[in-house]
Amino acid sequence: MQKKIIALALAGLASSAAFAQSNVTLYGRADYGYMVRGDDDGAVSRDLKNKSEFASGIGSGSRIGFKGSEDLGNGLKAIFEIEYGLSMDASGSPTGSSNTQWWNRHSYVGLSSATLGTLVGGRLDGVRYGIFNKYDAFAGGNIGNFTQMTAQVDRANNAVAYISPSFSGFNAVLAYSANIGNSNPLGLAAQEGGSATNQATGGNAGDATLYTANLNYNNGPLSLSADYEYINFYGGSVAPGTVAAPSAAKGHDDLQVYLFGGSYDFGVVKVAALYDRLESSTNSWGRKAGFGDLDVQSWFISASVPLGKFLIKATYGETENSNAEDKNGKEIDAKGTKFGLGLDYNLSKRTKIYTGYALISNGDGAAYQVSPAANSYGTGYGVQGFDLGVAHTF
Numbered sequence: 311m312q313k314k315i316i317a318l319a320l321a322g323l324a325s326s327a328a329f330a331q332s333n334v335t336l337y338g339r340a341d342y343g344y345m346v347r348g349d350d351d352g353a354v355s356r357d358l359k360n361k362s363e364f365a366s367g368i369g370s371g372s373r374i375g376f377k378g379s380e381d382l383g384n385g386l387k388a389i390f391e392i393e394y395g396l397s398m399d400a401s402g403s404p405t406g407s408s409n410t411q412w413w414n415r416h417s418y419v420g421l422s423s424a425t426l427g428t429l430v431g432g433r434l435d436g437v438r439y440g441i442f443n444k445y446d447a448f449a450g451g452n453i454g455n456f457t458q459m460t461a462q463v464d465r466a467n468n469a470v471a472y473i474s475p476s477f478s479g480f481n482a483v484l485a486y487s488a489n490i491g492n493s494n495p496l497g498l499a500a501q502e503g504g505s506a507t508n509q510a511t512g513g514n515a516g517d518a519t520l521y522t523a524n525l526n527y528n529n530g531p532l533s534l535s536a537d538y539e540y541i542n543f544y545g546g547s548v549a550p551g552t553v554a555a556p557s558a559a560k561g562h563d564d565l566q567v568y569l570f571g572g573s574y575d576f577g578v579v580k581v582a583a584l585y586d587r588l589e590s591s592t593n594s595w596g597r598k599a600g601f602g603d604l605d606v607q608s609w610f611i612s613a614s615v616p617l618g619k620f621l622i623k624a625t626y627g628e629t630e631n632s633n634a635e636d637k638n639g640k641e642i643d644a645k646g647t648k649f650g651l652g653l654d655y656n657l658s659k660r661t662k663i664y665t666g667y668a669l670i671s672n673g674d675g676a677a678y679q680v681s682p683a684a685n686s687y688g689t690g691y692g693v694q695g696f697d698l699g700v701a702h703t704f
Contacts, residue, residue, distance in 0.1 A: 336374070336375075337374075337703075340701065341370055342364070342365070346360060347679075347691045348361060350692070367397070368452065368453070368682045370451030371683075372397065416432070436466060438463065438586075442584065452623075453666045453667070453668045458688065460608050462685060479527050482525050485521075489519065490518050518542070522539045524538075531574055533572060566588075567589075571584035580614045586608040587607050588605075620656075625649070642675030648668060652665065661700070665699075667695070680693060680694065
């Protein structure tokens with residue numbers, strides 16, 4: 311149950327004049343569980359041993375957030391939201407924030423109108439990332455999620471977004487980021503069969519800028535989404551990767567993505583599908599380093615079946631860079647497929663027990679590994695895994 315707290319209880323955080331007009335909602339998720347992963351396939355190391363661990367955020371990242379609004383009159387509201395990820399255990403989590411027990415997930419402030427739409431600015435969740443998680447039955451969590459196989463801008467710094475009102479079920483989202491920030495290993499190396507360790511850096515003319523245009527249609531059981539995104543690296547503002555995964559993103563001047571997804575809820579089963587194509591051209595630095603142009607195509611099908619307090623989930627998908635080559639220019643098989651099967655048991659509306667199984671099959675030149683974190687960009691541990699955990703939302 312979300313707990314409404316009057317802003318007066320937050321004395322010292324704002325002026326007393328604001329207290330009388332603004333409410334703040336405290337919300338969050340506490341998630342903890344167990345998982346075991348291992349095995350090898352494709353280019354994954356043959357020396358892996360099975361790894362078992364207790365960890366925070368396996369079903370979905372543990373978090374705590376604050377959001378609120380103030381009625382400004384004439385249908386206009388001021389809104390804000392600040393959300394922090396947190397680790398339930400002593401040293402990090404599988405969500406990509408290892409050795410950090412408290413970090414900023416997203417934060418924004420803006421204005422909202424039922425007739426004019428919503429305009430916000432701050433550190434924003436990636437639109438494409440959210441669409442993947444919307445149509446995947448695992449919703450960006452659990453060991454079975456497919457989004458972890460793809461290159462994503464999960465969150466963007468220095469961003470603004472406009473969300474239109476709904477017109478007969480249609481609405482649009484337009485977003486821009488002046489610098490997507492250093493939390494987005496773009497996964498380009500992973501799409502070529504390596505591990506994603508590249509990070510965008512700050513610096514004005516060297517910033518990686520993101521442009522997004524998204525159209526949605528929602529009408530009862532039917533949901534459809536189309537998305538176009540363009541990232542300009544301005545010649546490559548990406549730090550070098552490891553020896554095993556040199557800076558693929560630095561070798562690309564720009565990147566564009568086309569996405570189409572949809573779902574239909576039949577009541578007894580909800581089915582969904584998504585197709586995504588990521589393309590990028592190679593600059594002179596990249597050609598000298600041996601990189602080729604990227605043409606990465608990803609797709610998945612997903613289904614969820616409610617049975618009383620149980621929810622059965624399954625997703626199967628594939629991602630492949632058809633232009634992948636080794637350092638000698640020879641074409642390699644960089645295809646990765648993933649199957650995920652899961653089961654939730656709802657103890658209440660806020661508390662559930664979850665379990666899942668995942669299996670990845672790699673081509674000879676692919677090294678995708680299992681992770682419960684949707685923003686792991688193909689990295690993880692092993693190609694097969696099992697999880698069991700509990701989550702409580704408030």
